[in-house]
Amino acid sequence: MIDKVPPQPAPEWKHTPEQITAGIASVISESKTLNDRIAAVSEPRFDNVIKTLVDEEQGRYGDVRQLLFYHSVSADKDIRESSAKAEEVYREYSIETSMREDMFKVVDTVFKQDPDLDAESKRLLEKMHLDYVRNGLALPKETQEELKQLQKKLSSLELAYKTNLSENTEFILFSKEELIGLPEDNLSQLEQVDGKYKMTFKYPDVLPVGKYVQNADTRRRAFVGDQNKATENSELLSEAVKLRAQIATILGYKTHAAYVLEERMAKSPENVFAFLNDLRSKLTDAGRAEIARLLELKKQDQKALGLLEDSTFNVWDYRFYDRLLLETAYDVDDQKISEYFPMQQTVEKMLGIFEELFSLRFVEITGADRSVWHEDCKQFAVWEVKEGDEISFVGWLYFDLHPRTGKYGHAANFNLNPGYTDKEGKRVYPVTALVCNFSKPTATKPSLLKHNEVVTLFHELGHGIHNLVSVTTYARFHGTRVARDFVEAPSQMLEFWCWQPAQLKRLSGHYLSPTKPIDDALVERIVKSKHVNGSLFALRQLHFGLFDLTLHTAPAGEVDVAKLWNEMRQDIALLQQADEVTHGYASFGHLMGGYDAGYYGYLWSEVFAADIFYSKFRADAMNREAGMAYRDAILRPGGSREETESLKLLLGREPTNEAFLAELGITV
Incomplete structure (x- = not known):
């Protein structure tokens, strides 16, 4: 206490x-x-x-x-x-x-x-x-003024895009018959309008429809509707791409991607294209084999339902048959698993893991002392326990985990106040917040997390921990303010804990009997399922990364965005979409939120994440000595030194991609 x-x-x-x-x-x-x-x-x-x-x-x-x-x-x-x-x-x-x-x-x-x-x-x-x-300050005065106006216009486009997404209220009405297969917990959370069920495009509504609903046309309508929401953003993105290209040219760069990557670990578009295309070449055959397996499952399912055989595997089929494969071939049932991960209890146990690894203590603030922006929020004071049981303050941590109108619609960590040393030499402590969109409790059940949601929460909390334990002199370098193609590595590394049998059991506890952990047999099945359709997942990431990079290397930014998006999905992700033209880039917030010419970073940083875990934690995920060494070498310095320097300090060598390729099942 x-x-x-x-x-x-x-x-x-x-x-x-x-x-x-x-x-x-x-x-x-x-x-x-x-x-x-x-x-x-x-x-x-x-x-x-x-x-x-x-x-x-x-x-x-x-x-x-x-x-x-x-x-x-x-x-x-x-x-x-x-x-x-x-x-x-x-x-x-x-x-x-x-300027x-x-x-x-x-x-x-x-x-x-x-x-x-x-x-x-x-x-x-x-x-x-x-x-x-x-920013062009070495250029002539008239050119500086032109740049300033272009930057302001670009900023307005990015803000409008963001606002259109957060304020989006579009929905589709489905009859109960059209939603057959949707679990009762999910169905009961949908608002009813004139006898039909209102599916918004918030995660807790739309994702279960794609995973569980038997009716392929319902899944198609849900997927296409979600992809085509906030259509006004399509033109905003196209205009932003052209503006970025124009600004890069004025500044003397060949493309916007060349401008962005100059300050990243990757350094150039050529290096990124080589990295992504090499992965694509190694994953495509495996992806086709995964599609063939899912297609066979689809044919069996259609036959059982008395439907005509459809030999096309569409993008709106993926979540449904991926889930069905896990249930039938691996006996991994998301709904059953979620019973062991009630959200509040899981959060507490996650915090316990970080307490042990990084010598921290999380004290929840309740009652009149609590200071939050919404009643759903939780607030924690975070402390570090040093040698001799000395206690020192670390910072403030917030959780805001349920959806509501107007709220940011995905999952992210917000570094609300970076830590730094002020002009009097005193420490200013960080304030960080996790903002997610997990299902709300019902009248009969608490909020239950599916395994992939446990992974998401652990990932975002990893960003929060990075912001909390970082100690830098200047706010500019605090916590997650590292190179954009390294920022995901610490959180991706911590995702491995969600696939370790001992840690899965530690995180679990049945919502009806909190002391009852998930059984060993189910844990074993979850772990075995980790890389099921893993090539298709990676190819989906490659679609996003290559789409982003192609946009931002197009001459003058002139590109048919819709054509590129749809053709790349089919060519790279291997998922068909009949004759549907979708505009998922209109809600691809990364492209207008700081990841422009940078989405590749999710895959790039996984190289470092896998290397760290395999080298330091694979033998013992709760090794306190390794945890503290990782905290001090990677998390504490933030961006105050080159990321490769921090990696070499921890690993004792240059990082390699061997563990990353092994995780993907690629032999070299």
């Missing part, structure tokens, strides 16, 4: 729309005053330019991120709209200030002095200087 009071209070979540508007205006005003003062420094040095600028700006990070976070989570539409407008205003200001020539001049002066600095401060100076160069 920890009865200490955290040295830093949790954020208060009581903003009105007017306070959000006024708050962002105040931040911008203070920032502009500071920048004007910095730009006028007559003798620029690191301490009176870079350090002063960073000390004051990062002190406002938490305020800004909180005000903009409401857009993703508030149940109040007026607050969401005010937050979205604040984000638009702040984005415009950020573009303005990032101030007078600021570049003083930073450039300090950079050319090559001051004697500690490693993290030197990295900060180099990154700040490079930011200005990559």
Whole structure:
């Protein structure tokens, strides 16, 4: 029991729309005053330019991120709209200030002095200087102004795309007969309208329809409807791709992908294409074999239902027959498994694993002391137990795990306030939040997590832990603020825990009898099923990655986006779609949310994740010594040094792809 009071209070979540508007205006005003003062420094040095600028700006990070976070989570539409407008205003200001020539001049002066600095401060100076160069500050004045206007236009497109998704309320009405096969728990959560069931495109509604409903036409309508939601985003993405290409050309890069990848571990589009195409060549035959197996199952199913044989395996068939294969050939029943993973209990046990591995303690805040943005949220104070049982505060952690109108629709971690050392030398502690969309409890059952949802929750919590245990001097390098093609590696590495028999049992407990863990035989079947249709899953990721990279290497961004999306799915993912033309890129939030020319990173970073797990944890997933070494080498430094340096420090060698290929069943 920890009865200490955290040295830093949790954020208060009581903003009105007017306070959000006024708050962002105040931040911008203070920032502009500071920048004007910095730009006028007559003798620029690191301490009176870079350090002063960073000390004051990062002190406002938490305020800004909180005000903009409401857009993703508030149940109040007026607050969401005010937050979205604040984000638009702040984005415009950020573009303005990032392209101030007078600021570049003083930073450039300090950079050319090559001051004697500690490693993290030197990295900060180099990154700040490079930011200005990559923003075009070394170009003629008229070109800078053109770039500024293009960046503002691009920012508006990205924000509109995001808003269209979060505010989307489209749905399809199905009769009960059209939903035969849908488990009662899922059916009971659907709102009824005029005697029919309303399926929205939120995860807890649409995904079970694809997995369980027998009627192929229902599955088709659900899949196509979900793919074609927020159609207004199609044009926004096309326009953004052209703008990105135009900006890259002005900055002297061949393509937008070349511009983006300059700062990533991959370094160039050519390297990424080679990586993805090599994987594709190794996985395609295995994918075709998996399709053939699923197609045979489909034929058997159609015969049993008295239907005409359909020898085409469509994209809306995949989830249904993948699930059916797991149930029939592997005796893995998602519904039965979920009974052993009631959400609240599973979260508590996940936290227990992280406590043991990383010497942490999570204390839930309840009652009048709780400070949250919605009643569904849980709040934790996080502590570290050091040698001699010394307790030190780590930061604040939030969980917001159920869907609601207007809320961010996927699963993500939000780093609400990065940790850093302030100008008085005091530690400012991080605040991080997990935002997911798992089914709500019913009148008779708690929220139950399917195994893939357990994996998702563990993954996102991995990001949260990264943000919590990172300790850097500057907020810029804190936690998940690493190279985009490395950021997923720590969380992907932790997914392995969800496939270890001992850890699965530790996480489990039947919702009717919490002390009853999942039985060994079922655990064994789950573990054996890990790579069932694994090639098809990887090919689906390759479709996304190659689509993204092809978009962002197209000359002038001129590409038929719909044609590319649909043809690539069939060619790469091997899934047909009859004559349906879908527009899944209109809800592919990564492309307008920071992963442009970067989606490949999910597969790229899996190389490092597998290497770390196989090298350090495969023999004993709860090895405390390995956990602490991993925490200190990979998580603690965040982006304050090169990612390859952190990997080599932990592994004692250069990373390799041997474990990654072994996981995919590829022999080299």
